[in-house]
Amino acid sequence: MAKEFKIEPLKVWDDFKKYREKYYRDYLEAKDNGGIRWAGSAWAFDAVPAGLGEDVYPLTGEPYGATVAFFKDFSLQALEAAERKGVARDLCGYLRNYWGSIILDKYVLADGTIVEGFPKPDFNYTIHICCTHAKWYHRAGELEGGIPTYAVDISVGPGYLLDDKKIDYVVRQLNDSIEWMEKVTGREYDDELLIKAVYAEADSMTTWAKICKLNQNVPAPLEEKSMFTLYALLVLHRADPRVAELYHKLYEETQDRVKRGIGAISNEQFRFLTDNPPPWAFLNIYRYMEREYGAVSLGSIYTFGLEGAWLGMDEKGERWIWEPAPTPEEAGVEITNREEALRWTAEYNLRYRPGWQHPYSHKIRKLETLQMIRDWKADALIMHINRGCELWALSELEVRDYLVKHGIPVATYESNMADPRDFDEARTWNVIDSFMESLGRKKLSKQ
Amino acid sequence: MGKKMEELPQYKQFSEWIENRHDYAKKWKQNNGGKVVGYICTYVPEEIFYAAGVLPVRILGSHEPESITRPYLHDMYCPFCHDALAQGLEGRFDYLDGIMLAQSCLHMRQVFFTWEERCGVDWSYYMEFPHGVNNPHASEYLRSLLEKFKSAVEEWTGTTISNKELDEAIEIYNRNRELMRRVYELRKSDNPPITGLHAMEMVVSSQMVDKREHNEVLESLLEDLQDVEVDREIGTRLMIVGSEDDDREFFRMVEYEQNYPATFVFEEHCTGARYFWNDVKPEEDRLMAIAKRYVTRVPCPAKDWPTKTIQGRRRFNWIERWAKEYNVEGAIIMQQKFCDPHELDIPALRELFDKLGIPHLFLEFDITVPVGQFRTRVEAFLESIGEEDLFI
Numbered sequence: 001m002a003k004e005f006k007i008e009p010l011k012v013w014d015d016f017k018k019y020r021e022k023y024y025r026d027y028l029e030a031k032d033n034g035g036i037r038w039a040g041s042a043w044a045f046d047a048v049p050a051g052l053g054e055d056v057y058p059l060t061g062e063p064y065g066a067t068v069a070f071f072k073d074f075s076l077q078a079l080e081a082a083e084r085k086g087v088a089r090d091l092c093g094y095l096r097n098y099w100g101s102i103i104l105d106k107y108v109l110a111d112g113t114i115v116e117g118f119p120k121p122d123f124n125y126t127i128h129i130c131c132t133h134a135k136w137y138h139r140a141g142e143l144e145g146g147i148p149t150y151a152v153d154i155s156v157g158p159g160y161l162l163d164d165k166k167i168d169y170v171v172r173q174l175n176d177s178i179e180w181m182e183k184v185t186g187r188e189y190d191d192e193l194l195i196k197a198v199y200a201e202a203d204s205m206t207t208w209a210k211i212c213k214l215n216q217n218v219p220a221p222l223e224e225k226s227m228f229t230l231y232a233l234l235v236l237h238r239a240d241p242r243v244a245e246l247y248h249k250l251y252e253e254t255q256d257r258v259k260r261g262i263g264a265i266s267n268e269q270f271r272f273l274t275d276n277p278p279p280w281a282f283l284n285i286y287r288y289m290e291r292e293y294g295a296v297s298l299g300s301i302y303t304f305g306l307e308g309a310w311l312g313m314d315e316k317g318e319r320w321i322w323e324p325a326p327t328p329e330e331a332g333v334e335i336t337n338r339e340e341a342l343r344w345t346a347e348y349n350l351r352y353r354p355g356w357q358h359p360y361s362h363k364i365r366k367l368e369t370l371q372m373i374r375d376w377k378a379d380a381l382i383m384h385i386n387r388g389c390e391l392w393a394l395s396e397l398e399v400r401d402y403l404v405k406h407g408i409p410v411a412t413y414e415s416n417m418a419d420p421r422d423f424d425e426a427r428t429w430n431v432i433d434s435f436m437e438s439l440g441r442k443k444l445s446k447q
Numbered sequence: 448m449g450k451k452m453e454e455l456p457q458y459k460q461f462s463e464w465i466e467n468r469h470d471y472a473k474k475w476k477q478n479n480g481g482k483v484v485g486y487i488c489t490y491v492p493e494e495i496f497y498a499a500g501v502l503p504v505r506i507l508g509s510h511e512p513e514s515i516t517r518p519y520l521h522d523m524y525c526p527f528c529h530d531a532l533a534q535g536l537e538g539r540f541d542y543l544d545g546i547m548l549a550q551s552c553l554h555m556r557q558v559f560f561t562w563e564e565r566c567g568v569d570w571s572y573y574m575e576f577p578h579g580v581n582n583p584h585a586s587e588y589l590r591s592l593l594e595k596f597k598s599a600v601e602e603w604t605g606t607t608i609s610n611k612e613l614d615e616a617i618e619i620y621n622r623n624r625e626l627m628r629r630v631y632e633l634r635k636s637d638n639p640p641i642t643g644l645h646a647m648e649m650v651v652s653s654q655m656v657d658k659r660e661h662n663e664v665l666e667s668l669l670e671d672l673q674d675v676e677v678d679r680e681i682g683t684r685l686m687i688v689g690s691e692d693d694d695r696e697f698f699r700m701v702e703y704e705q706n707y708p709a710t711f712v713f714e715e716h717c718t719g720a721r722y723f724w725n726d727v728k729p730e731e732d733r734l735m736a737i738a739k740r741y742v743t744r745v746p747c748p749a750k751d752w753p754t755k756t757i758q759g760r761r762r763f764n765w766i767e768r769w770a771k772e773y774n775v776e777g778a779i780i781m782q783q784k785f786c787d788p789h790e791l792d793i794p795a796l797r798e799l800f801d802k803l804g805i806p807h808l809f810l811e812f813d814i815t816v817p818v819g820q821f822r823t824r825v826e827a828f829l830e831s832i833g834e835e836d837l838f839i
């Protein structure tokens with residue numbers, strides 16, 4: 001008889017949901033009170049526009065694209081609208097949902113309400129690391145009738161190979177971008193607000209890493225489907241001090257769950273990891289795994305590494321360390337001016353974001369993934385061969401080969417994080433069932 | 448009576464170099480005692496290799512169907528990448544002493560690392576390269592990367608690359624660029640002496656052989672081109688715009704096997720003008736001079752996006768200029784299937800051609816081109832351009 005664990009709903013759950021709902025609405029209504037709107041990648045240096053004032057509201061494109069994808073009917077309209085305008089079907093799924101929304105001139109709120117008129121930003125602000133980011137917002141700006149766009153090039157390689165010249169290159173661009181923002185918005189920049197945001201950003205990202213680490217416990221206090229809702233605030237606006245506060249609350253609550261042996265699912269008997277953004281319109285995969293196999297998804301290099309800050313590769317580039325990266329306070333650093341703030345945010349992001357490390361080479365991703373399997377005591381990895389994102393798909397097959405050689409069971413299913421047309425539900429269930437069967441796991445409903 | 452281009456020994460030489468690229472490299476090694484390095488993307492600063500006595504050769508595909516890359520490379524990665532990696536896995540480049548990639552697109556990055564691990568090379572080097580070539584700090588950053596790269600090459604080859612060797616390499620490379628531009632220049636005339644197929648063979652072969660030898664052939668070609676007899680109808684003046692493309696079958700079909708005559712007068716891709724159009728402008732700091740050349744060259748769409756000062760696409764300015772200077776009447780926008788950098792520009796590119804009043808046809812290339820299907824589409828396209836002329 002499998003052990004039964006106590007479960008409890010998360011107390012902070014509603015706060016996270018509310019923040020997200022408010023976020024999309026705030027962006028929509030920003031102009032009513034003379035606020036500033038900017039749009040860009042969830043990987044943009046979120047703390048930098050914060051210096052423009054306390055009424056500055058971002059819209060990050062990937063989570064927006066995922067939100068659209070979640071509402072299948074609207075997503076289909078958006079994807080088809082983009083295709084009618086000559087946008088290739090194999091491009092980033094988020095981007096096509098985003099461009100499609102602009103073309104339809106419709107905006108979707110977190111609860112699925114569709115609003116007429118896509119709210120234009122005052123400017124686009126992004127980073128560029130995959131082949132898409134800068135070109136996404138450049139074209140979005142054109143479709144919106146000429147919105148200025150600034151992209152910070154972060155093509156400087158992984159953290160352990162950083163040097164001063166590389167950091168300088170990024171910091172110079174950040175400095176330039178402030179001047180540019182002042183020009184396009186006509187606002188004077190406030191360094192104090194920047195500093196506050198830089199502290200908050202590190203606080204949010206490091207705290208998230210600490211939360212993820214707690215999932216090494218048995219039973220796991222959190223499961224990945226809920227973590228998608230929890231990590232969302234990091235991709236929306238991690239430099240907002242209110243977001244950092246919410247992560248502190250979540251951290252405390254998760255610690256308490258661990259102390260009291262509260263699980264994410266009551267029948268945890270199989271622990272697995274995933275590796276990519278999921279097909280957003282089909283998150284029922286996770287519930288299926290729980291129900292049928294008592295299988296809990298502990299997280300992934302995506303959920304932990306997209307916006308969590310981790311030590312990552314050691315200095316020699318030989319070992320991956322899944323330990324939370326230090327915040328300025330933990331590192332004993334005091335940030336007192338613009339230059340220090342920009343340097344900190346540049347280096348912290350470049351060095352400690354797993355999502356900026358492993359696209360460099362599959363060697364990194366192999367070490368990272370294997371270490372995660374060991375540290376989180378996972379039984380297997382279920383890999384989403386994702387047609388929707390060329391960056392997260394990078395090296396997947398090499399990683400699969402490596403894990404299999406290390407005796408780790410790996411299942412793969414092909415789909416698309418943001419184009420529901422690429423998801424074959426029946427085939428995916430089949431893949432999962434045969435995989436679990438091959439591991440000697442029987443469906444609980446058949447026992 | 449002048450000769451036809453096909454009969455010129457220089458042209459035959461280009462074709463032969465392409466056909467026998469592997470034998471050429473092997474022989475070059477024997478004769479020169481130097482190393483040969485393979486590169487996939489044209490952002491590799493070849494001058495530095497050349498200055499160290501290393502021959503850089505481009506790894507291109509064979510356009511033969513393959514299935515050996517599937518265990519390593521995602522299906523939705525571009526066919527050029529699959530084709531190039533397949534050559535490596537099959538051992539066709541086993542004579543290479545090293546491989547190098549200057550950061551370009553993600554697909555190619557994975558080809559590089561998979562090649563490094565699975566195809567067996569003694570030396571490999573991945574150089575970060577600024578993606579934001581339109582930002583004012585890119586040259587200085589690239590210069591710092593070139594410095595490290597130069598040291599790595601010196602260590603590998605056991606040489607010291609002095610200014611003298613760099614100057615010589617820069618001169619030879621610039622000469623090659625200048626000569627190819629002069630050949631392109633002749634294509635502005637009403638009766639261009641060469642076709643797109645000829646031009647492609649000239650440029651692709653330049654990526655496979657010692658530039659010194661290539662320069663000699665180009666010099667004599669330029670003399671002989673004066674007397675070339677053009678016995679074909681030029682028809683519609685076409686420009687091709689897009690991703691890497693060395694598919695000679697396609698060019699042959701468009702220029703030689705159509706009911707409606709057509710000639711390519713310009714190729715805007717990295718096996719065409721984007722490869723050689725810009726020179727290194729000499730300055731005291733040689734590495735800075737090289738860095739500036741690679742940053743300011745006609746950009747690949749993977750690197751062409753706005754910054755503070757540049758809001759448009761720098762490449763589009765070139766396309767517009769070339770389309771006008773070469774009196775282009777129709778454009779074929781070709782793209783390797785799944786090539787994100789190009790796909791991202793295509794809607795705007797079509798708008799550009801609309802603005803210029805130049806009809807355009809979009810085609811998606813795979814490892815092997817479906818010539819029959821493309822023939823019908825190209826024919827319909829050329830026919831429609833012809834009809835437009837009738838009603839002017």
Ligand code: SF4
Pocket residue numbers: 062092093094095130131132133388389390391392
């Ligand atoms: S392709 Fe992937 S990494 Fe690039 S913008 Fe889209 S989701 Fe982000």
Ligand code: SF4
Pocket residue numbers: 525526527528552553554555690691749783785786787788789
């Ligand atoms: S054709 Fe496109 S995807 Fe392929 S290697 Fe070139 S830039 Fe990359």
